[in-house]
Amino acid sequence: MIKDILNVANEKMVKTTVVLKKELASLKAGRANPAILDKIEVEYYGTVTPISQLANISVPEPRILAIQPWDKNSIKDIEKAILKSDLGINPNNDGEMIRLIIPELTEETRKDLVKNIKKDGEECKVAIRSIRRDCNDKIKSLKKQGDISEDEIKKGEEEIQRKTDSFIKEVDKLVENKEKEIMAI
Known part of the structure; x- marks a missing residue:
């Protein structure tokens, strides 16, 4: 018992x-960490979906996150979700991938x-x-x-x-x- x-x-x-x-x-600490995107969800074809299920997220440099969507049509939706979030980072979209530059704290x-x-x-x-x-x-x-x-x-x-x-x-x-x-x- x-x-x-x-x-x-x-x-x-x-x-x-x-x-x-x-x-x-999920806290941003001045370094790129894919976990900071865990809370962000994207409206994708009428379904709310986490970014990690829509794209490959990588860290090419210590302060840059690269988001490569599997479906190029979702890039605008991902960008919009990042802008709406409380992350406070402006995404750079080149049509193929989104780059997030993590600012120094x-x-x-x-x-x-x-x-x-x-x-x-x-x-x-x-x-x-x-x-x-x-x-x-x-x-x-x-x-x-x-x-x-x-x-x-x-x-x-x-x-x-x-x-x-x-x-x-x-x-x-x-x-x-x-x-x-x-x-x-």
């Missing part, structure tokens, strides 16, 4: 950190990004602690039912605390690494 509760909690904590990893990967922009990263990290930690609380509540409900001994409950609570501490350390490491990446000039 406790093992099942711990396994569910572990799965939820893993999913929470995966969401943070995706969020951090100013000091102020870097600090704002770091502030947002820390906020995202804190939200992730709050979610992990919430999962811990729910898990502890379920373990305590087993005690009320009389199905489990005090020692097993204590071990279960200690195990969920170890998992929580481990995931919070991982979140701190992710945030710290992204902060270093952004602040590096």
Whole structure:
């Protein structure tokens, strides 16, 4: 019973950190990273489709993203979607491919990004602690039912605390690494 509760909690904590990893990967940090296009969707023949399903995305130079659509007719739609997004980059369209030149980040922009990263990290930690609380509540409900001994409950609570501490350390490491990446000039 406790093992099942711990396994569910572990799965939820893993999913929470995966969401943070995706969020951090999608931030532009002054370098070309195809993940910054993950959130942008294109209206293509009446269907909303991610850019990655319409084109090949490559990084020919450290600060340039090249988007090569498989269907040349979709190039205008992709360009329009990039302009509408919150990316803040003007696409260069040569009729064959779209190039995105990632601008250097100013000091102020870097600090704002770091502030947002820390906020995202804190939200992730709050979610992990919430999962811990729910898990502890379920373990305590087993005690009320009389199905489990005090020692097993204590071990279960200690195990969920170890998992929580481990995931919070991982979140701190992710945030710290992204902060270093952004602040590096």
